[in-house]
Amino acid sequence: MTLRQLFSTLRGHVAIIICLPLCCALVAYGVASVIPKHYKVQRVVEVPISQDNPDFDRNAAAKLTYVGNGERARNVLHNLIEEIPVDDYVIEVQAPPKSNVLTIGVSGMNEAEATAIADTLAQYIYTYATHTLLKMNVEVIDEGPDTETIVTPKPPMYAIEFAVFGLLVAVTIATFRSRSCRTSP
Amino acid sequence: MGLKARVNTVHSRLSHLSPGDITACEFLFLVSFAIWMVFQLLETALIGDIISVHLMQVVRFSCIALLFISELLGGRYDRRTLVWLCLAWLFCIGMINSGQMYLIDWILFSFCARNVRMDKILQVAFWVSSIVCVGIILCSLIGLIPNVLWMAGDRPRYLLGFTYMLFPSMIAFNVTCIVVLLKQDRFSLVHALCLLVANLAIYLATDSRLSFYLAIAIIVLGLMGSQRKRQSLASASILLSRMVHAPITRIVAYAAFPVCALVMLLLTIMYSPDNAIMQALNSILGQRLELGNSVFHGYGLTLFGQEITQTGSALGADGTVTSMGSYNYIDSLYVKLFIQVGIVPAIIFIAGFTWLSIWAYNERKWYLLAMLLILALRLTIDDLSFFLRYNILLLYLSMPLACRHDMPNEDRGEGV
Numbered sequence: 012m013t014l015r016q017l018f019s020t021l022r023g024h025v026a027i028i029i030c031l032p033l034c035c036a037l038v039a040y041g042v043a044s045v046i047p048k049h050y051k052v053q054r055v056v057e058v059p060i061s062q063d064n065p066d067f068d069r070n071a072a073a074k075l076t077y078v079g080n081g082e083r084a085r086n087v088l089h090n091l092i093e094e095i096p097v098d099d100y101v102i103e104v105q106a107p108p109k110s111n112v113l114t115i116g117v118s119g120m121n122e123a124e125a126t127a128i129a130d131t132l133a134q135y136i137y138t139y140a141t142h143t144l145l146k147m148n149v150e151v152i153d154e155g156p157d158t159e160t161i162v163t164p165k166p167p168m169y170a171i172e173f174a175v176f177g178l179l180v181a182v183t184i185a186t187f188r189s190r191s192c193r194t195s196p
Numbered sequence: 197m198g199l200k201a202r203v204n205t206v207h208s209r210l211s212h213l214s215p216g217d218i219t220a221c222e223f224l225f226l227v228s229f230a231i232w233m234v235f236q237l238l239e240t241a242l243i244g245d246i247i248s249v250h251l252m253q254v255v256r257f258s259c260i261a262l263l264f265i266s267e268l269l270g271g272r273y274d275r276r277t278l279v280w281l282c283l284a285w286l287f288c289i290g291m292i293n294s295g296q297m298y299l300i301d302w303i304l305f306s307f308c309a310r311n312v313r314m315d316k317i318l319q320v321a322f323w324v325s326s327i328v329c330v331g332i333i334l335c336s337l338i339g340l341i342p343n344v345l346w347m348a349g350d351r352p353r354y355l356l357g358f359t360y361m362l363f364p365s366m367i368a369f370n371v372t373c374i375v376v377l378l379k380q381d382r383f384s385l386v387h388a389l390c391l392l393v394a395n396l397a398i399y400l401a402t403d404s405r406l407s408f409y410l411a412i413a414i415i416v417l418g419l420m421g422s423q424r425k426r427q428s429l430a431s432a433s434i435l436l437s438r439m440v441h442a443p444i445t446r447i448v449a450y451a452a453f454p455v456c457a458l459v460m461l462l463l464t465i466m467y468s469p470d471n472a473i474m475q476a477l478n479s480i481l482g483q484r485l486e487l488g489n490s491v492f493h494g495y496g497l498t499l500f501g502q503e504i505t506q507t508g509s510a511l512g513a514d515g516t517v518t519s520m521g522s523y524n525y526i527d528s529l530y531v532k533l534f535i536q537v538g539i540v541p542a543i544i545f546i547a548g549f550t551w552l553s554i555w556a557y558n559e560r561k562w563y564l565l566a567m568l569l570i571l572a573l574r575l576t577i578d579d580l581s582f583f584l585r586y587n588i589l590l591l592y593l594s595m596p597l598a599c600r601h602d603m604p605n606e607d608r609g610e611g612v
Contacts, residue, residue: 012273049502101494103505103524116505118495163502164293172289172500179285183278 017186024185028178035177036170043169050122051161054115054133055152058140071144072111079104079115079136087135088128095124102128104136122160221270222312226320228262229305231255233321236585237328240363242341242355256301263308270311277597281307283544286500290533290541293501302584302591309591310598318378321588322371329367332357354401365404366586368395372411373567374588376418380563383422388415406578410570417566440562449557449565452572453549457530457542460576464488464531481577488531491524501538529579548593555596564592 012020021028058072078084080103088097100119106112113136117129133151140149218226235255238247284303291299309317336343336357344355353361372391376383392415399408420436439445467474467489478485495504506525526532533542549568556565571589574581581587 014268014271014273017273103507105505105507164498164500168293169500172292176282176285176289179278179282183275183282186273186278187275 012186017182020189021182021185024181024188027184028181031181031184032174032177035180036174039173040166040170043164043166046164047120048122049118049120049163050125051116051118051163052122052125052129053117053161054129056113056115056133056136056140057150057152058111058113058146059148059150060111068146069111071140071146072106072113074144075113075136075140076104076106078139079113079132084132084135088131091131091135092127095127097128100125100128102132104132122162126160218316219270221266222316224262224266224269225308225312226316228259228266229317230320230324232259232301232305233324233585234328236583237325237332237367240358240360240585241332242336242344242357242359256298260301260304263304266311267308271308272311272598277310280594280597283548287537287541287544290501290537293498293503293538294536295503296537299582305584306591306593310594314592314595315378317591318374318588322374322378325367325371325374325585329364329371333364351403353403356398356401361402362404362407362580363586365395365398365402365407366580368398369407369411369414370586370588372414376414377563377567377588379418379422381422383418385419388419391415406574410574413570414567418563421563421566446557448569449553450550452553452569453546453575456572456576457534457546460528460530461534464528465492482527484527484577487524488526488528488535491526492531492535495535497534498538499540501536501541504536527579528577529575529582532579532582552592552596564589 056075058068058075060068085097085102088102100117103116105114105116115129115132115136117125117132119125119128137149137151140146232255235247235252239252284307288300288303291297332341333356335341336355341357342355343357346353346355346361355361356364358364372395375387375391379387391411395408395411395415398404417436463474463477464485467478467485469475469478469486474485491504495502507523526535530542530546533545537545549572553565553568553572556562556568567589571581571587581589584590
């Protein structure tokens with residue numbers, strides 16, 4: 012069957028071509044809205060770059076990623092926020108190459124707890140930078156409960172993905188039905 | 197003449213345009229594939245900002261546009277093709293949700309590859325991979341691009357102009373597969389020697405053991421298979437004939453991918469540092485069980501994929517570290533698929549390769565079957581085979597849809 016023949020087959024099955032993608036989209040949207048969400052809270056720490064010694068400052072930022080990922084940072088989190096099960100959360104501190112910006116990412120099933128962990132870790136890194144590395148003007152960006160959280164799964168995204176899947180299934184069903192109509196006496 | 201008739205005429209003329217024995221559909225596919233491969237391979241070299249992200253996007257979308265035209269000219273659809281498309285889309289959903297949309301390219305190429313003779317694709321892949329790889333290595337040896345020395349414990353490893361030491365060895369391994377699949381019964385001692393020298397040279401520089409050992413296995417299998425008709429390796433050929441006709445081969449062909457996936461997934465999930473056997477296994481597998489287990493406990497399993505920030509040790513195009521943070525890269529493709537891409541897409545991927553293995557067994561395509569079995573093993577500890585630039589077998593996934601009976605015997609791999 013060529014593409015043109017395929018389209019002519021589909022012309023006779025407009026109802027299923029429209030209805031099935033819509034149904035799939037609605038079901039996917041519903042399921043994605045109901046199932047437990049996964050939250051990712053991000054905080055950014057910026058280490059200022061001085062004119063005199065920029066490489067030294069970037070190295071300080073690199074060192075802070077290791078501090079944030081280290082065992083000591085974990086212990087601090089355990090001690091400061093005892094009521095939150097820190098080990099249930101994925102905590103990552105990363106920085107792009109030659110960058111002075113650190114990204115703290117905390118993922119888990121509870122948004123409030125993830126936010127608390129991210130803020131506490133950001134404060135710990137800030138304190139380490141100012142007191143141990145003696146860096147001035149270090150800044151924690153986007154701190155606080157009002158900042159945007161990445162939530163997955165995203166119901167609209169799932170609706171679109173499964174609408175396309177529904178369309179493909181509808182095309183397959185239409186092809187199957189047209190073949191069986193043609194072969195029946 | 198009406199518009200419809202004119203369109204018909206143009207379509208028919210374009211479809212049968214054949215410079216040499218290549219149709220317009222095949223030509224567009226091969227051009228698109230060649231350009232895509234060149235840029236994909238160059239992207240892994242230490243060539244700085246010559247290939248920007250913007251340029252890569254332009255190239256990718258241009259190649260997809262060419263594929264679309266190729267599909268319009270030569271695409272044929274039946275029930276199996278449409279079912280294949282439905283399942284492929286479910287797989288794509290996992291890729292989109294896990295933030296790896298760029299990997300959808302290989303599914304498009306694989307789908308459109310059913311309209312093109314595989315030997316032509318193999319030839320293009322061979323020349324493109326060889327020329328680009330040799331070019332990059334030569335540039336690094338004469339100093340045009342950096343040849344970084346990576347010290348992993350007491351193992352000095354040269355990157356040979358690439359951003360990671362495993363990339364050149366993966367290309368050499370892929371070229372080895374391509375040559376054996378292309379030559380089949382015509383695979384000679386000269387071919388074997390050339391491939392051996394190439395793989396050995398890259399192994400000595402990069403110390404990439406897995407790719408080297410598997411390449412040697414493929415060369416040996418290729419030689420044994422091709423020599424069986426020439427009677428020069430009589431005992432080996434008898435052994436091979438017995439092997440392919442033994443019932444165990446059928447079982448292995450049917451179960452290789454699901455069993456390997458299940459074993460690796462269970463080992464990763466059940467890993468415990470308190471268990472001495474698990475610890476020994478983890479040590480043999482280069483800490484892969486521990487890393488996989490840690491990511492599994494952090495993120496869990498989902499049906500249709502999730503985004504996971506992975507920190508590996510590859511360099512950026514300018515030779516600097518791409519990201520700093522704690523190393524959490526999952527090397528096993530099976531584990532990566534289940535945790536990152538989702539349970540449903542992972543099952544579809546494994547089912548797809550199982551279907552291909554069964555088809556290869558039934559069609560007596562022994563060379564292809566041997567490669568697939570080696571791939572099933574490789575995927576337990578390596579994820580680079582998920583990239584089309586390192587694994588030509590991904591294009592074979594649509595081959596059972598378009599089994600051409602007009603192919604010559606050696607191309608169909610018959611007659612063991």
